[in-house]
Amino acid sequence: MRAHTTRIFSVFPLPLAAGLGLLTPVFFFHAVRHALPLGYAGMFAQMAGQIAAANFALPLDIPRYGPGGIPFVYPPFGHYLFAIYLKLGLSPWAYLRLIPPVFGLAALIPFYFLAQELTGIRWGGLAALLLAFTAPSVFSIHIWSAGVVRGLALTLCLAGLLFYLRALRQPVRDVIVWAGICLGLLLSTHLLYTLFAALVGLAFLLAEWQPRRILTALGILGLALLIASPWLGTVIARHGFESLWMAAASHRNADFLSLLWRDVGGAMNYLWQNLSYVTRNGFLAVLSLPSLLLLLLRRQFHLPLAFLFSLTMGEASFFPVLLAAMMAGVFVEWLAGRCSGRAAQWSAAALLTVLVLLGVGKNLSEIIRYEPEIDVYSLQMSKFVRQETDPAQTYLYIGKINEAEWFPYLLERTPVFAPWGSEWKGEYAEQLQILIDLRACQMNKDWPCIETLLAAKDAYPDLLIAPNQRWLFQQIKETHAWQVIYENERYQVWGRR
Known part of the structure; x- marks a missing residue:
């Protein structure tokens, strides 16, 4: 029995299990409390309903939204999962309430292992999980009703980056294939997360720089495009590439490059504004920003580069927070390990625990007040x-x-x-x-x-x-x-x- 338990926790570490246990009631709190979902996902529900009504054929357009209707060029993987549920004749409201927390819990797993792969943290990974997924910007986008697509996208994004990083370090065929599958499904789910994965993937490639690794990255990219090609080919043939480009450039995603070209001061201010999503939680900032320097001194450039790149994105309210939480976990574990003597170690652990809990408590005090938009x-x-x-x-x-x-x-x-x-x-x-x-x-x-x-x-x-x-x-x-x-x-x- 003891050997069996040891095998379980070698695959499923105790800090991750603790994170799942602590965050499960947080994620499902509003799903149980309210009959209707938080946030907004009307267009997602309509798209899934259209797919179900068409017996899973991809519709040509999305009526009414836009306004006046728009071409159905939205990546459809999450909507197809929703449509399968609707095809069973079940109410969409339960799906919109319960599935985002499920996807949120699923995202914890690749998040923890990616942080561990990047930095080697263990119990610091628990701090990272709690700080990241109780952050209102992360919670509201992925655990609210839009999480039926965005929560799935985050899970695929983190899993794809985890396999991608492992493939760069050791280009084993199975790992390359899994990276390509996850990133291909991500491209078929949400373009914003695909852009984030591309920026973080570039940061990882630069941090792991060896010319031969370019071939590994290109191989994964090719496989991802192959996985997404049924959808990409269909929408480009129907609507042209322009619709995809307009969507990718929306939500201020092209603003940083535009500012950098004509106003360097404005571009720096743009980065500073996006950094404020991290600094508005003082406890997260205190734990994460010193870690930035620590990682640079260690010559571990993956997270610092990825964090910098994420600040250039238009919809940057939550991507830098996820990376900052990973860095906070690094600092927590490093500081705890610097203390010698049992009394000092316990004191440091207590202090760090208080800081993490204060940061999490600040987040929870906002989360608990959320109410559904509709009734x-x-x-x-x-x-x-x-x-x-x-x-x-x-x-x-x-x-x-x-x-x-x-x-x-x-x-x-x-x-x-x-x-x-x-x-x-x-x-x-x-x-x-x-x-x-x-x-x-x-x-x-x-x-x-x-x-x-x-x-x-x-x-x-x-x-x-x-x-x-x-x-x-x-x-x-x-x-x-x-x-x-x-x-x-x-x-x-x-x-x-």
Whole structure:
């Protein structure tokens, strides 16, 4: 029995097991607490439903989002998994609540082993897991409902990088194949994580530099492209390469290179702004930034280079945090090992544990306050719109941006403004700014401001969907252009007179 237990923990280390045990209740807390999922994933749910309805044929377009519909060029692997579940006749809400935490737990495994492969840490890996996956930027993107795609993408990304690094160090066929499979599936799941994997992969190649390793990296790249080729070939033949390029360049991903070319000071400020995602948690910063110097002194350049490259990404709220948490784990383990004498070791361990727990506690204090964007009133209002209004009608939603993402899916109607999916049309920045301006009008309790925005954008919605707020009701009513056609405790739906 003892030998069997030893074999288990040689494959599944105790720090990783502890991390899984501690984070499982954190990941599933809201899934059990709420009947509806956190965050937003309306477009993901609609795409999965389309695939299921088409008997797994890849649809040509995604109606309503964009706005007005967009080509179906989104990497579909995560949506196909969702569609298999829907094909069984099951409700999408359980999948959107429960599967992101499952993918989140799966991501812990390659995260731990990648950190260990890079730095040799063991119990420092537990600190890294806790600091990384309780970070609100990581939690909200991967454990909320969008984790049905993003959580899967993170798991594939970390697993692909783990096998890639091992292949660079020892180009064994099985390891190369697994690296290619994981990265190919990643390319078929989410382009942003593919970009991150490419940047980190370049950092690893530079840190492990030997000319022969270029061939290994190119071999893995070729296999990944082969794995993704059924999807890539289909979308390029249907929609051209331009849609993929517009999506890859959206979300500010090209901003750093653009600034570097014309404004070096602006580029440095861009990096500093992205670094703030790490420094806003002082405990993570205190533990990770000294480790940056430590790794440079050790001539272990993998994480410092990868961290620097991640700061150049447009959507950099969580990628640097993941790498900073790995570096924090290195510093925790190094500092604990520097102490001599039992009393000093226990004191150092206690101090480091307190710092880690304070950092984690700060994160948890935010996580515990999360609430779903939609509720039963959202579903009731959506049912009315689907059943009692013309499918050709358009609408304007006045409210929170994350909440608004659900409504093209729930209402089965087209919004006049929608940033979700607009990256595939090259309109993401414009559409997002419109919603930000619309939200500002609402926060200022200024309906004429909203009317001015609609006129400026030549938008004429047939329906208004608004929060049930007295100031808004009074101002819209006074225009004599709209009448309430539905109302519940949370929403009012207005139609044109």
